């Protein structure tokens with residue numbers, strides 16, 4: 001079965017700087033995929049490449065099994081809400097609806113009107129006069145009304161208040177459940193992603209660090225907490241993602257499979273927040289197939 005998005009050794013360079021390099025990914029269909037990474041990691045670059053707005057400097061992309069470069073109609077199945085929510089500022093919401101209907105063959109006009117009515121926004125003022133959060137919500141409705149197979153969202157939650165954030169995520173979940181759409185969304189707010197997303201992609205310094213099913217990642221990673229002096233008693237071959245020392249206490253995130261640790265240590269489940277934070281702290285750690293870094297001797 002083909003993936004929704006497949007990147008093969010994908011790279012993009014701006015002059016001499018690689019924004020993304022050696023990116024190989026297979027993202028399954030019908031998932032809500034969280035794309036995380038520090039500022040400047042390459043998230044927007046990956047989204048722009050997937051939306052066909054940037055050309056790769058090396059490697060390539062397939063969407064639903066089709067090479068992106070060979071089939072322009074593949075892109076008709078993609079909707080993209082970029083970071084700086086590009087609504088034409090002089091167009092009213094009513095104009096934008098008309099525009100969307102004329103440009104997109106699969107446009108679901110009754111649905112879009114119903115959703116916009118529920119937002120209780122003025123439909124006759126220029127979009128430039130709406131607040132940042134209101135613009136983001138309108139842009140999301142317009143993107144969904146295209147009925148895309150793949151929806152790309154670059155920090156859709158950043159400008160939203162907590163209630164709007166919750167509503168947007170609920171709308172995404174509802175649409176995914178009804179349509180089988182795949183969503184790839186970048187965000188820095190991990191707690192908002194934990195309930196909604198079921199696949200995690202972490203990018204760091206232009207490289208993919210993690211790509212995997214969130215439940216499986218949480219099952220295989222554990223937080224091991226104990227006294228700093230006991231660090232040397234941890235198994236030699238324990239695949240450590242990151243370790244931190246706070247005063248006398250050491251905390252180690254590791255990929256545990258059949259490893260046993262001594263009685264000085266407490267092993268507990270990690271939250272998605274803790275998992276992401278530990279990976280981002282250690283750009284050289286990876287949860288991709290291949291050799292894993294093993295435990296360091298000295299505490300960091």
Ligand SMILES: Nc1ncnc2c1ncn2[C@@H]1O[C@H](COP(=O)(O)OP(=O)(O)OP(=O)(O)O)[C@@H](O)[C@H]1O
Pocket residue numbers: 014018019037038039040041042043044045046
């Ligand atoms: N148009 C550009 N020209 C030159 N360099 C760029 C350009 N766009 C991005 N970059 C560089 O590429 C790298 C990746 O940027 P990108 O915007 O993809 O990161 P990001 O993960 O989306 O960051 P953020 O979380 O801050 O939005 C950064 O080092 C950035 O400075």
